[in-house]
Amino acid sequence: MKHSTVSLARKVKFYQLVVFDQIVASGSLVKAAGALNITQPSLTKIVQELEYFFQAPLLVRGNRGVTATELGELISRRARSMLADLRALNDDVEAYRRGTSGYVLVGSLTSASMSAIPQALHLVKQRAPSLLVSLRVGQMNQLLSVLQVGELDLVVGRIPDDWGWRANVGDLAVVPLYHERLCVVAGRYHPLHSLPTSPWNLMHAYPWILPPRESVLRNSAENIFAKAGMAPPADFTESASILTNLALMQDNQTLSLLPSAVADPFVRSGMIKEVDVGEHLAYGQVGCFFAAHRKREPSLSLLVDCLKKVSQTTAPGDSAFSPAATLSIINH
Structure with missing residues (x-):
């Protein structure tokens, strides 16, 4: 009987494959039950459910334990591949939550791209080697426009003395970095x-x-x-x-x-x-700009923390640094 992908997904639970792979790896129902912290009858029921679905024996029971049939070995091999992908997914999700992976789009004036940002990126790579940062250099009015529509996650540039120069700037959040x-x-x-x-x-x-x-x-x-x-x-x-x-x-x-x-x-x-x-x-104060209505992802927060650390401990270009201020909201 041929099963569709949808019927396979509905009938075979991922946990059943986890259990089956553990049985094959252990070569014993007793050892597998101990490793999974479930009862042996529950383990046996899961095997029976899988055998019923695939309409064929998956295990051969003997005096020394159990071994997989040819079909059981095939299923176990596929299950191990899926489990590896599941572990990778779990690692990626955890890394994302910690801010150590992801993709951050940054806009910058030339001055920041030659001083604060390179130093901050060194710190980022030490803490999160898998985090990809893409940098775009341009004029402040252009960068803030694309920040508003979501094409950038962050802009590093000079904080204007008079916000009237950009009538359509909208609501922005800014973290001051240095002078x-x-x-x-x-x-x-x-x-x-x-x-x-x-x-x-x-x-x-x-x-x-x-x-x-x-x-x-x-x-x-x-x-x-x-x-x-x-x-x-x-x-x-x-x-x-x-x-x-x-x-x-x-x-x-x-x-x-x-x-x-x-x-x-x-x-x-x-x-x-x-x-x-x-x-x-x-020249004025340089800071990080955000669209205030969008949530900051962990990877973006990590980059901002590194920029703040660089600003507090180093002085690129003889800039007089001041500690980064608390996030403030600029409304228009």
Whole structure:
């Protein structure tokens, strides 16, 4: 008699296969009953139910115990395969609950993707090697838009001073991480490096690289120029490409304003040098953004914990870190 998959699933219980596999492995009903902590009559009933369904003997009883028939061995072999998958499923579920497996989609500004996020990912991989993190770098307004519709789980970026810049941002939850500063940089042999302190009015004579107009960094740059009493550069190139910006600065004439986390590795390598402007240029606070209406999965919470730990113990790009604050809700 041929059984359909549906009828097999209805009639044969998974627990019956677990019991049968234990009997075959033990070679004894008594030992199997002890291992499973059930009575021998209950064990015998399960075997009889399986034999009735398959309409054939599954065990041969002898003086030294029981052995599987050819059909019984086939069923036992298949049962072991399914049990292995069940154990794997159980392990995966437990790992998911602990946050040590899963898939997290993260959006980030360039500054965070070059400092806090790489350090946090090292911690994540130590705690959860199976957790996959996919990173997308972009502008803040673009990243928050896709965060709202669920294409990202998390965005790491600067917390705006005025939330009016993004009228449709919706309800967001944010965990502040650390404070970032900005720095003026140029090629190693730029003339301004020879001055003890570089007056802002001298910088206007040189070409600049400025962030795109729609970026948060561009707004910060314009505020810094205004505070310093410097007219906005007349000769400038708009670029968000770090590699392009580095190449442009090799003329030892072009200036750029970068987050310290972005500039620092290239300053240490000798490709560019920070211009001494005689003051601290605050960029603002960087944090983790969430869609407030969505539940945070354990894997996402693990990544956030690692970001908070990095922010509290390390200072990439000479950023002045502050302890991460309690999760707050921003409503609009």
